[in-house]
Structure formats: structure tokens, C-alpha cells
Amino acid sequence: MNNLKIVILGSNGAIGSFLGRIFSTSGHTVHGIDKQLSGNYTYYSQIDLLDPTSNIDEIFNEADVIIFALPETVAIKALPWVLSAINDNVLIVSTCSVQEPFYSSLKTISPQQPFIGINPMFSPSLQEKNRPAVLIIEDMHNEHGWIELVLTKFQMRITKMRPKEHDKVMALCQVLPHALILAFGLALKSNSIDINVLYNITPPPMRTMLALLSRLLVNPKEIYWDIQYENYMAVEIRKNILDELSLLDSMVQSGDKVEFNHSLDEIKIKLGEWLYTSYTDCQHIFQSLNEDK
Numbered sequence: 001m002n003n004l005k006i007v008i009l010g011s012n013g014a015i016g017s018f019l020g021r022i023f024s025t026s027g028h029t030v031h032g033i034d035k036q037l038s039g040n041y042t043y044y045s046q047i048d049l050l051d052p053t054s055n056i057d058e059i060f061n062e063a064d065v066i067i068f069a070l071p072e073t074v075a076i077k078a079l080p081w082v083l084s085a086i087n088d089n090v091l092i093v094s095t096c097s098v099q100e101p102f103y104s105s106l107k108t109i110s111p112q113q114p115f116i117g118i119n120p121m122f123s124p125s126l127q128e129k130n131r132p133a134v135l136i137i138e139d140m141h142n143e144h145g146w147i148e149l150v151l152t153k154f155q156m157r158i159t160k161m162r163p164k165e166h167d168k169v170m171a172l173c174q175v176l177p178h179a180l181i182l183a184f185g186l187a188l189k190s191n192s193i194d195i196n197v198l199y200n201i202t203p204p205p206m207r208t209m210l211a212l213l214s215r216l217l218v219n220p221k222e223i224y225w226d227i228q229y230e231n232y233m234a235v236e237i238r239k240n241i242l243d244e245l246s247l248l249d250s251m252v253q254s255g256d257k258v259e260f261n262h263s264l265d266e267i268k269i270k271l272g273e274w275l276y277t278s279y280t281d282c283q284h285i286f287q288s289l290n291e292d293k
Helices: 014-025 072-084 100-109 145-153 163-189 195-201 204-218 221-230 234-254 257-271 274-292
Strands: 005-009 029-034 043-046 065-068 091-094 115-120 132-136 157-161
Touching: 005 014, 005 072, 014 029, 014 115, 014 145, 065 072, 072 100, 072 221, 091 100, 100 115, 100 163, 115 145, 115 163, 132 145, 132 163, 145 157, 157 163, 163 204, 163 221, 163 234, 204 274, 221 234, 234 257, 257 274
Parallel strands: 005 029, 005 065, 029 043, 065 091, 091 115, 132 157
Antiparallel strands: 115 132
């Protein structure tokens, strides 16, 4: 693919900066747009995306790709005026953690507009090599394979999904673990045990949970609010967590060890061949924690 003009809305954020680096390194011309002061871009415009200036059209002149590296609600609100400033062959790229609402809004306003989504399944602060990324596409014969080539050039592992499929999987991959980590933190907060005592004696499982909680707490709160609030399947996931905790409590309260053991066997069957892969992962994590003591 020849040099393309790529405009990134929300270019100074974690995802925007990450994609800006990826695409500029691959030889494309990247124009950053953000309401904050200039980032590390050769071409940059400081604009409030919910209150754009009158000369905004100039920025989109000859643009080939517009990347919405924005929270879902902001991306959807900015979509109408962006589409009014471009023609219907400009590729729209969404990085929303929930894809279906943005995709539906796009197709309602401009049915013919080409679309693809990108969801890096890792923090942009981490090295991208060997890490998974999801491409959200309209069909399996999309015309934008060049994006996949760019990502694989950086040795990311690509999986393709349609918008609704993506959101369903994200409910498990993001909503479920983060809800459990948040619940862990809330339970810890309400406990009176001295945190210093806890850290001095904490075994590897507890230390791992504390590490997950701490990573969440030092990152922007908006990330985890969006994961729980924006995904329309999140309510069902959190209800499922409550139901399963209630079931666990019921088994223990009634002394039903047989049902407890049966439930664990069912989980093992669900994990299948990945059981020992994940067990090995845990061994590596615990060994690393032990070496750091």
C-alpha cells in the first residue's frame, strides 16, 4: 500500500499514540488531532472534537483513513460532523472497546462508508511483539488487508471478528476479569486488616491479585468505567458473577463437597487442552514473584 494520509482523532491518548507510531513507522503520513497540546506528530491540530472549528474541513483534505481513538460516547458524538467533512470512500477505523454501537451509527449515517475496527488486546505501554490484536471487519473478504500487514509487521497476532461477535467476546475478556478485580479491591477496602501486615505475609495468589488491582488503579479510571458501562453485555456478565458466587456460598454453607468437586471438574472440562497451558503460565508468574521477594 502506498503512502496514505491517516488522521487520528484522540491522537495523544494511549491508543492514538500507539497507532500513530505504528502507522508513521510504516511509512504513512499521520496527522494528529487532540484537544490537548501537541503530541509527537509532524502534523498536528489542537481541536475539541465535540466543538470543532469552522476550518476543520482542511484537515481532512485528501485523507485516506480516519481513526477514532476515542471513548465510545465521544466517538459516536463526533461521527456526524466528521462524515460531513469527508467523502464516502474514506476508511473509518474504530478503536472502541465496544464496536457494535459505533458501527451501527456509522452505517445509519453513511451506509457505504468503509469500516474496520482495531482492538489491541494489550496495554499500549507494553511491547506489541507476540501480543494478540483483533481486527473488527464487516465481512471476511474486506479490502483493507494492508492494515493487517502493518500489524503483523510488528509481530502482533491477528484475529478477525464481526462487530457483534467482538463485543460478546470482550464481555468475557474484559468485563469479567475487571469486574472481579474491582470487587476484590472493594472487599479489600472494607476490611480492617493492616495492609502492611498483609503485604508481609501475602502468598502468590494474593500477591497476583494485588498486582492486578494495582495496575488497574494506576491507569486512567475512564478505561475501566468504559469497560463496565459501555458494553451492553456487561450487565449479564456481572449478574452471572453474582449468581455463581451465590452458588459457591450455597455449596459451602450446606457442606455439599460433592457438588463443589463436581463443579471444579466441569470447569476443568471447559478449559480442555488449555488447562495445563494456563497452569504453566501461573507457575511462571508465581516463580517470578518469588524471585522478586
